[in-house]
Amino acid sequence: MKLDDIxxxxxxxxxxxxxxxxxRSATAFTRDFVxxxxxxxxxxxxxxQHPPTPEGAKEAETQWLRRHATPLLAAAPPSWLVVKSNVLCELIVNLAAERPLAALKLLSQVESWQRTLLDQAVxxxxxxxxxxxxVxxxxxxxxxxxxxxxxxxxPSP
Ligand SMILES: [Zn+2]
Structure with missing residues (x-):
């Protein structure tokens, strides 16, 4: 089982x-297993441990989702948003090469809302x-x- 965001x-x-x-994997040599x-x-x-049946394999995957993937997902930004962030970064790199003063102005704006959002997210x-x-x-x-x-x-909770 794979999830795009992790x-x-x-x-x-x-x-x-x-x-x-x-x-080491579900497809390893597994004639005898318990x-x-x-x-x-x-x-x-x-x-x-889950039973050596197809239901047991499903239970194990559900356990992975519940115990491992869910906490990771909670801390992972959505992949579509990461893509947008990377695109913005690339565009600003290009802007800085062509029109550095325009890039500076934009980066100052980004910095001002980024600081506020960071405090709010924390x-x-x-x-x-x-x-x-x-954190x-x-x-x-x-x-x-x-x-x-x-x-x-x-403030402390
Ligand atoms: Zn993992």
Missing amino acids: PGHEGYGAPILPGGEVA GYLAACSCGWTDRR AAARRNGASWAE GEAMGISKQAAHERFRSQV
């Missing part, structure tokens, strides 16, 4: 071999129960950096 994560029921070893574990192409695996994430570690991870910075940067603007 590239690099493909969920599947990984066959559990009799020795307890977990096959059940399925929810697994992801990124290396994540769940602990709960405040909303904290109100929804996100930890400083989760930092979403921004690609450490938990400490996120806390220090936003604690004064963002």
Whole structure:
């Protein structure tokens, strides 16, 4: 199972071999297996064992969706919006090459709304129960950096 908004994560029921070893993919050699574990192409695996039946394989995929994909999706911007953001960036790179002063004016406008939106998004994430570690991870910075940067603007929930 694959979802567009979380590239690099493909969920599947990984066959559990009799020795307890977990096959690395659903299509690995699996003549003798005792059940399925929810697994992801990124290396994540769940602990709960599902029966070695087609229903068990389905249950494992559902488990992947619930335990692994759903939290990732919550932190992933929609892919169509990422595409738009990349297009905007490319257009501004071109503008900066041709008309640098026009690009500067536009970038200043973007910076002013970006700062406001960033504060609002951090405040909303904290109100929804996100930890400083989760805020930092979403921004690609450490938990400490996120806390220090936003604690004064963002009231504690
Ligand atoms: Zn994954």
